[in-house]
Amino acid sequence: MSNPLHETARALVAPGRGILAADESAPTIKRRFDTIGLESNETNRRDWRQLLFTSEGIGDWISGVILFEETLAQDASDGRSLVEVLTSNGVIPGVKVDKGAKDLAGSPAEKVTEGLDGMRERLEVYREQGARFTKWRAVIDIAEDRPTDYCLDVNAHALARFAALSQEAGLVPIVEPEVLMDGEHHIAACADATERALRATYAALAVQNVDLEGTLLKPNMVLSGKSAADRAPAEVVATETLRVFANTVPSSVPGCVFLSGGQSDEEATVNLNAINQAAAGSSSASWELSFSYGRGLQATPLSVWGGKPExxxxxxxxxxxxARLTSAARKGEYVG
Incomplete structure (x- = not known):
């Protein structure tokens, strides 16, 4: 018997396609618009996202789009809803449902993501508005004594609660335990933190009876710190990422959609390509290895647009x- 959650999860990681993350919060998109001297108001935000969603051929490379709550309810300039614009191009709409990371009581240098209160009711509305998947992000940083087990456990519990509630509402949850690349750490520190975060996440998902075939993972790549003196090359990033996943990510998970996480457009593309090339020769990499990029897909077109209709x-x-280059990397066929 067909399972709609399984079908949607698989469709989101269809060969050669990936997810556009267009779920920037109001403060985040204001910072992006500040770089082009554009006011962040509802009309300008709509115009920017409409520009992306109406790009010809978007469905060739993009399987789904993560929307901000505001965008889910907005109409395009032709009167259609932005959700309808996406679905008419074969793109699945989704929505970010968390309310952001706040200081963690008892360990204030770390963060815990909020937003579970009232979620069951909000999910019903999102579903009625046309969303078919959801996303929740946990924020984990690396320092001498971090991440703590406490931080990993509370964030994993929240990710699992979110996932269980999403599936109850008929929505595919994308779980995102992001280990930040900020810092000077060696790639080994990122590998250790990522492995611990994924172990905690999948333990919590199991306890809360989440159907893994109806989920996706949005992980960080295993990288050197952004400010590290000697950053690991793409081949090492690929090897370490796949090693950590083989130790932690169950084979029943249909796919991993990588976040770009502050990498440059080129770095995110080169690393995704290396991961897929390495996975092609690995018997342990059973998941689709795709992308869920925000800045990695939007930074260049935003600077070209500059807020000007012409x-x-x-x-x-x-x-x-x-999108075309990222799709090529998702297939291990990128040539820089």
């Missing part, structure tokens, strides 16, 4: 090119 076509062409 630049829409050029910005869409820049977005199409970034």
């Amino acid at each position: 630049n829409v076509a050029a910005a869409q062409a820049a977005f199409q090119e970034r």
